[in-house]
Amino acid sequence: MNIEKQVRTELRSAKPYLPGKPIQEVQRELGLKRVVKLASNESFLGPSPKALSAQRKAAKDVWLYPEGASPLLRRAAAGHAGVAEGQVIVGNGSDEIIRLLCETFAGRGDEVVCSDCGFIRFRQQSEMMGAKVVSVPMKNLKHDLFAMARSVTPKTKMMFVASPNNPTGTYNTRAEVSSLLRSLPKDCLLILDEAYYHYATGLEDYPESTLEFLPKHDNLIVLRTFSKAYGLAGLRVGLGFANAELVSWIDRIRMPFNVNLPAQAAALAALEDKAFLRRCVRETAKNREALASALEFMGLHCVPSTANFLCVETPIPGAELFRQLLRRGVIVRPLDEYGLTRHVRISVGSAAQNKFLLLALKKIEGLFSGRERREEALSR
Ligand SMILES: Cc1ncc(COP(=O)(O)O)c(C=O)c1O
Incomplete structure (x- = not known):
């Protein structure tokens, strides 16, 4: 049997998603x-202890199927986002929702921006459904929403915008997103x-999208x-x-028990632990700024980031820096698949993890700027 011939045409050129290397x-x-x-881009602080304890408690019930549509989590999430319960879909990671959206809306003859x-x-998920991906260049590593809007044709079914974006860490302002939607x-x-x-x-010009845009835009x-x-x-x-009708369409093709029982319980408890979330955001920002300053001091430019990672420009190819760091026990993300061959993405770690990274970087030939060498020589 020629298996490749039996595979759907759209999948023949599909490349698997490359996750970060496991420890x-x-x-x-x-x-x-x-x-x-x-x-x-995992959180170095891990989960709220309350979420862990809820997960442990739920574990004794794993012989039972979970509730199919995660109703308690759905209700709580709706309350937090200021929308109706019917406007929420819970997925096996947001990745599953991206997949469900593409399966529901994108197909052969459609365009996705x-x-x-x-x-x-x-891009990967849209292509797997046979849709044509229209790729719009970013401007200074930020989504160019005007150019994206201009590339819409009568065939465009969907547009994807991540804000803050992975892997660049940049975000789009309330005014930009609002004008795109209009x-x-x-x-x-x-x-x-x-x-x-x-x-x-915390940023003044970052929108509360579920409150500000969802009530006005059925296509969001x-x-x-x-x-x-x-x-x-x-x-x-x-x-x-999203709007309730759209959610109901996605719900039709969602797997019946897509989010497992301990996961539903943990997420619900995490949602309620606002103090932990505030601490996480505060400490991540602190460590991100400290790490960015240290990297800049070494002559490695960091794209200004509003996320829990940094997109870092490197004087040597990113893939080479990835290999060099790996040998020294640090896993970062090369960005060749994005065409960013002179960048790597580095998640913000704890103070100890970031120190370990900086020490590893210092041992790599060709990375130090003259300024850092001079400062080092003077301090000896
Ligand atoms: C922008 C963006 N969207 C979606 C995801 C998928 O997240 P998850 O499936 O873990 O919810 C990621 C993961 O890194 C991401 O960076």
Whole structure:
């Protein structure tokens, strides 16, 4: 049997998503004791103890199927976002919702507008459904929403915008998103992926999209996740907010028990622990600024970030820097798949993890700027 011939045409050129390398794999392969992973934008503070305890409590019931549509979490999330319960979809990570959206709306003959350095899953999932991806160049590594709006044609079904964006860390302002929404045709969906929402909410010009835009725009879908600031990446829970009819269509193809029982319980408890979330956002911002200053001091330019990671320009190819750091026990993310061959993405770590990274960087030839060398020589 020629298996490839039997595979759907759209999938033949599909490339699997490359996740950040797991710690255990690097330890095994390189025989290293200490490995620090700064590659998947997980939160260095982990989850709220209340979320962990709710997860443990729920674990005794895992012989039962969970409630299919995560009703308690759905209700609580609706309350937090200021929308009706029917406007919420709970997914196995926001990644599942991206997939469900593409499966529901994008197909052969349709166009999907993305940024060239927008989160890669948008493009991958759209292509898997056979849609044509229209890739719009970013401007200074920020979504150029005007150019994206201009590239909409009668065939455009969806547009994806992550704000803050992964892997650049840049965000779009309230005025920019508002003007994009006003200029989009009513039958073109805008998926506003706010996976890093919590890190940006303190900014005056960052919108509260579910409150400010959703009531006015039936074609808007806002995505959030428990994988970043809530520290629950391993449990896989994401949220989507949209108008109720749209949600009901997505619900039709959602797997019946897509979010497992302990995950629903943990996410619900995480949502309620506002003090922990505030601490996480505060400490992440503090560590991000400290790390960015240290990297800049070494001559490595960081793109201004509003997320829990930094997109860092490197004087050597990013893939080479990735390899060099890996040998020294630090996992970062090369960005070749985005065409950013002179950048790496580094998740913000704890003070100790960031120190370990900086020490590893200092050992790599060709990275130090003259200024750093001089300062080092003077301090000796
Ligand atoms: C912009 C963006 N959207 C969505 C996701 C997927 O998150 P999850 O499926 O863990 O909710 C990520 C993960 O890194 C992301 O960076």
